[in-house]
Amino acid sequence: MNSWPAVEIERIRRAGLLRRLVTTSPPCHGKIRVEGKPLVDFSSNDYMGLSQHPALKDAAAIAAKAYGVGSRASRLMSGNIDLYDRLEKKLARLKGTESSLVFGSGYLCNLAVISSLAGPGDIVLLDRLCHASMVDGALLSGARISRFGHNDVAALEDILVRKRDRYKRVLICIETVYSMDGDIAPVAEFIQAARAHEAMLLADEAHAVGVFGKDGEGVINRLDREKPTVMIGTFGKALGGYGAFCTTTLQFREYLVNKARSLIYSTALPPPVLAANLKAVEILPGMKETRERLLARAARFRELLSRRFCIETRGNSQIIPLILHDIKTVIELERHLQGNGILARAIRPPTVPKDSPRIRFSFSSAIEDRDISKLEAALARFFKGNRPR
Numbered sequence: 106m107n108s109w110p111a112v113e114i115e116r117i118r119r120a121g122l123l124r125r126l127v128t129t130s131p132p133c134h135g136k137i138r139v140e141g142k143p144l145v146d147f148s149s150n151d152y153m154g155l156s157q158h159p160a161l162k163d164a165a166a167i168a169a170k171a172y173g174v175g176s177r178a179s180r181l182m183s184g185n186i187d188l189y190d191r192l193e194k195k196l197a198r199l200k201g202t203e204s205s206l207v208f209g210s211g212y213l214c215n216l217a218v219i220s221s222l223a224g225p226g227d228i229v230l231l232d233r234l235c236h237a238s239m240v241d242g243a244l245l246s247g248a249r250i251s252r253f254g255h256n257d258v259a260a261l262e263d264i265l266v267r268k269r270d271r272y273k274r275v276l277i278c279i280e281t282v283y284s285m286d287g288d289i290a291p292v293a294e295f296i297q298a299a300r301a302h303e304a305m306l307l308a309d310e311a312h313a314v315g316v317f318g319k320d321g322e323g324v325i326n327r328l329d330r331e332k333p334t335v336m337i338g339t340f341g342k343a344l345g346g347y348g349a350f351c352t353t354t355l356q357f358r359e360y361l362v363n364k365a366r367s368l369i370y371s372t373a374l375p376p377p378v379l380a381a382n383l384k385a386v387e388i389l390p391g392m393k394e395t396r397e398r399l400l401a402r403a404a405r406f407r408e409l410l411s412r413r414f415c416i417e418t419r420g421n422s423q424i425i426p427l428i429l430h431d432i433k434t435v436i437e438l439e440r441h442l443q444g445n446g447i448l449a450r451a452i453r454p455p456t457v458p459k460d461s462p463r464i465r466f467s468f469s470s471a472i473e474d475r476d477i478s479k480l481e482a483a484l485a486r487f488f489k490g491n492r493p494r
């Protein structure tokens with residue numbers, strides 16, 4: 106009886122799906138150390154390199170001295186320090202919304218927002234490739250769940266036409282830049298569909314904020330009049346820190362302050378983290394050149410995958426999946442790349458669908474042209490001039 110975890114672990118291992126925590130050390134000159142070895146890092150979501158930015162480090166250090174290292178209570182008790190107000194005002198301005206609300210992390214934010222906006226008697230409609238935090242939020246809500254084909258607005262509309270009347274509230278959930286596929290949603294079409302069927306739309310911009318938009322606001326232009334009902338963003342990716350936010354109307358914000366359980370029942374973010382997040386939002390608009398360079402390098406690699414290895418990838422973001430269809434080859438390629446000084450992670454089911462395990466190349470501002478050449482040489486050795494299956 107006591108050995109049941111061992112049996113389950115063995116089953117996961119045999120399927121080639123065992124996960125393992127590996128100790129890393131912070132990046133230095135664009136390289137991350139894994140088990141002591143320096144590697145070019147294609148694995149992090151620190152797209153703009155902000156986790157190591159001196160201005161963010163200084164802001165965090167000053168806040169630690171002024172406020173201490175912890176926030177001591179949840180936001181609704183006494184943890185709602187003035188840094189929250191300043192940060193939320195700046196976020197609303199960045200996204201062109203009436204208000205914003207900061208949460209502990211993107212996972213906690215999706216969990217709370219989705220389970221607050223929908224409940225029993227409602228339906229949550231999720232893009233097939235939506236992140237686990239959105240799926241979990243939908244499960245927690247107690248609403249009916251239905252999934253539609255990836256980025257397929259027609260499939261969504263088909264469900265809405267057939268089922269809308271059966272439910273009180275409808276919440277549609279999409280990402281704008283997909284975390285494991287790197288492609289971009291047709292957001293305007295989703296907004297129209299939601300509007301036509303009196304549904305709410307939640308757009309998760311976790312991988313878009315910081316990288317896209319004139320000032321780094323994300324895929325959804327802050328000047329657009331028609332916006333999703335709520336937009337989600339996280340500080341843990343391009344903004345280099347930790348935590349997350351949703352941007353929405355004042356009314357929805359007030360509703361969420363009263364309903365969002367991960368906000369109500371969890372300790373507020375530490376002051377140094379809030380201060381670093383605030384600094385990131387302040388400097389983001391001035392990083393246009395970094396954004397352009399990052400996306401140009403990623404585009405160069407996409408073009409190279411197509412020309413040299415006949416691998417076509419969707420989208421035009423900083424996330425590039427090399428889909429290989431069999432888990433063994435994906436794991437072999439991950440090891441081969443690591444042996445050649447490159448860290449790019451194998452992504453396997455259940456994170457991605459069964460038939461599309463992949464290596465996820467995540468570009469950051471630290472990646473240089475010579476790193477792409479190194480990656481090209483390593484891939485050529487692995488595929489030995491053959492087109493991958």
Ligand SMILES: Cc1ncc(COP(=O)(O)O)c(C=O)c1O
Nearest residue numbers: 210211212236284309311339341
């Ligand atoms: C689309 C999406 N939403 C939310 C999250 C969770 O964000 P966080 O890492 O801040 O918990 C992720 C993280 O990978 C994500 O990809």
